[in-house]
Amino acid sequence: MTERSSQTPMTAASGGWPGGHLVASARREGASARQGGPADDSEVTVTEVDRTGAAFGERIIPAAGLPGFVRAAEQGHPRWAWRSSRDWYPPLLAEGVRIERCRDLALCGVIVRGSATTESTPLHGTAAPWPTAAHPPGGEGYDDALFRLDESRSGSPDVDPLSELSAQLAAVAAVEDRRAADRLRLLLAAESAGSLVAVEMRHAGLPWRADVHDRVLTRVLGRRHPLGGRPERMERLVSVIRRELDAPMLNPDSPVELVRALRRAGLSVSSARARELRGERHPVIPVLLEYKKLARLHAANGWAWLDAWVHDGRFRPDYIPGGVVTGRWATSGGGALQLPKQVRAAVVADPEWKLIVADAAQLEPRILTGLARDERMAAAGRGRDLYDGLVDAGVVDSREHAKVGMLAAMYGGTTGDGARVLPRLARAFPHAMNLVSEAAEAGERGDAVSTLLGRTSPTPSEQWFEEQRVASLPGATPEQERRARSRTRDWGRFTRNFVVQGTAAEWALCWMAELRIRLARMTVDAPGRAAPPFDRSPHLVYFLHDEVVVHAPAALADAAADAVRASARSAGRLLFGDFPVEFPLSVTVVDSYDQAG
DNA sequence: ACTGTGTGCGCG
DNA sequence: AAAGCGCGCACACAGT
Numbered sequence: 096m097t098e099r100s101s102q103t104p105m106t107a108a109s110g111g112w113p114g115g116h117l118v119a120s121a122r123r124e125g126a127s128a129r130q131g132g133p134a135d136d137s138e139v140t141v142t143e144v145d146r147t148g149a150a151f152g153e154r155i156i157p158a159a160g161l162p163g164f165v166r167a168a169e170q171g172h173p174r175w176a177w178r179s180s181r182d183w184y185p186p187l188l189a190e191g192v193r194i195e196r197c198r199d200l201a202l203c204g205v206i207v208r209g210s211a212t213t214e215s216t217p218l219h220g221t222a223a224p225w226p227t228a229a230h231p232p233g234g235e236g237y238d239d240a241l242f243r244l245d246e247s248r249s250g251s252p253d254v255d256p257l258s259e260l261s262a263q264l265a266a267v268a269a270v271e272d273r274r275a276a277d278r279l280r281l282l283l284a285a286e287s288a289g290s291l292v293a294v295e296m297r298h299a300g301l302p303w304r305a306d307v308h309d310r311v312l313t314r315v316l317g318r319r320h321p322l323g324g325r326p327e328r329m330e331r332l333v334s335v336i337r338r339e340l341d342a343p344m345l346n347p348d349s350p351v352e353l354v355r356a357l358r359r360a361g362l363s364v365s366s367a368r369a370r371e372l373r374g375e376r377h378p379v380i381p382v383l384l385e386y387k388k389l390a391r392l393h394a395a396n397g398w399a400w401l402d403a404w405v406h407d408g409r410f411r412p413d414y415i416p417g418g419v420v421t422g423r424w425a426t427s428g429g430g431a432l433q434l435p436k437q438v439r440a441a442v443v444a445d446p447e448w449k450l451i452v453a454d455a456a457q458l459e460p461r462i463l464t465g466l467a468r469d470e471r472m473a474a475a476g477r478g479r480d481l482y483d484g485l486v487d488a489g490v491v492d493s494r495e496h497a498k499v500g501m502l503a504a505m506y507g508g509t510t511g512d513g514a515r516v517l518p519r520l521a522r523a524f525p526h527a528m529n530l531v532s533e534a535a536e537a538g539e540r541g542d543a544v545s546t547l548l549g550r551t552s553p554t555p556s557e558q559w560f561e562e563q564r565v566a567s568l569p570g571a572t573p574e575q576e577r578r579a580r581s582r583t584r585d586w587g588r589f590t591r592n593f594v595v596q597g598t599a600a601e602w603a604l605c606w607m608a609e610l611r612i613r614l615a616r617m618t619v620d621a622p623g624r625a626a627p628p629f630d631r632s633p634h635l636v637y638f639l640h641d642e643v644v645v646h647a648p649a650a651l652a653d654a655a656a657d658a659v660r661a662s663a664r665s666a667g668r669l670l671f672g673d674f675p676v677e678f679p680l681s682v683t684v685v686d687s688y689d690q691a692g
Numbered sequence: 693a694c695t696g697t698g699t700g701c702g703c704g
Numbered sequence: 705a706a707a708g709c710g711c712g713c714a715c716a717c718a719g720t
Contacts (some may be wrong), residue, residue, distance in 0.1 A: 143700085284702085366699080367699080387700090395702065396702090430702075430703085432702085433701085434702085434703070435703075436703090640704070
């Protein structure tokens, strides 16, 4: 390791960065700095630390000077450490400054404290010092009413990022199993890279043509009602439904009213669900199903949605890394995880730019393959669709059965065709099937399970354990026993799925982490319309579990598509090393999102 | 008028 | 009788 002295702070600029960090902390916590980012009028402390977290250089700079400082420091490729990218990164991007690497202490703090990998360390199981978007005050462990009276209960704003970093580094360093520690380090790096991607995607925005969206809505729903009421075609369908059911005042949006009217018309339905209605024969049913489809589009992604969420030709949802316990992202605002296929035509690349749409084929079963190191399943998926591979191997008789069977294995299905082919899958792929059933058994016992890199599932609530205990006593009623057994299986399905879904989320993070770096290295001379600093480079604009969309200058579109593929190979190697499981992508270069797939 | 819960359905 | 995992959001409806 290179020796560094406090006489030469910020030596990162002189090249090389052997595992240390530049820690950014708000020096004076002004009103707007309460969330941990810098306030306009405050000062920022940037501390250079070594790989153990020990400080050896410090600069104090006005917050307004931070972007310039960061831009210069990036020449040395440092790893920044800060309370949270959510708070610190947007002001940098607003000044056109990107960073390469960081450690998001809030997100990493949640992982490190919860991971079974750090079980023997003092940090394990302690309360994280700061709330995250995924664990806001008011969530578990916080009293919302008290929070409003006393902000100090929202965590500890005064916890020093430096000591938090040291505590995290020490906890990982103390892990005896070196390989487990390395996997956890990879997870922390990937989670942090994700925190940057999330902020960058919001900054860049998903290109969205409001005029195209409007045309889709008018074509499907009919002309827009001037006051926001039902558009023409929907209104006409309501009239037909009311006439057919002889219910002139019926509001088809009300499940209660609808069920009542349907029963009066002689149908024996117990809910207003489309799935149930599909099984009934009555002239009103097709009209009703059509209405439901239109009503859904109108309510979820209609003109009101457009007005609320699309501005200046971009859709900017709030991405929340780690927002799901499994490690998947959540989003808030605009329902970004549920963009219906119907409106994807409105996602259009800027002039002279292209969209690269890529999704990982059968990601979760392939993740299971790698987790279990199931050679036969890897072979079945090599060079082809995994489900077709199961058919070719003679395990199941159709692609559809392969698919529902794998889903049943990973989700804990017990009914239908999926459950029926499970025994065949178990015989053909004992390693893979054992892995998921052991995860389920652990959950049923109340034990935690972990992903490949070490994200650990929560344990069931006290109430769950209490219910189990009561049900096992001699005096338990059959109803108590039945209910407890049901809760047991519920939790088993959760842990069964956790290992697969969570490891798939890790693969996706590694994929994006590599991709954003590769894309950032590619530039064209002429700036486009994208917000700086993305106007000259391909960049991520959307992410959905196993799918990404990249917005790229047309001249770089093919290179960007190659980068997407190379990054997927890299992610596979990072997680599974030499084990020969493949993660094929479908990649298309298109002008609009609906042309993909 | 506001808040919390249930229903239903979109996505992977 | 329950029913395959994980989400977010709009609306209806009940409670205050």
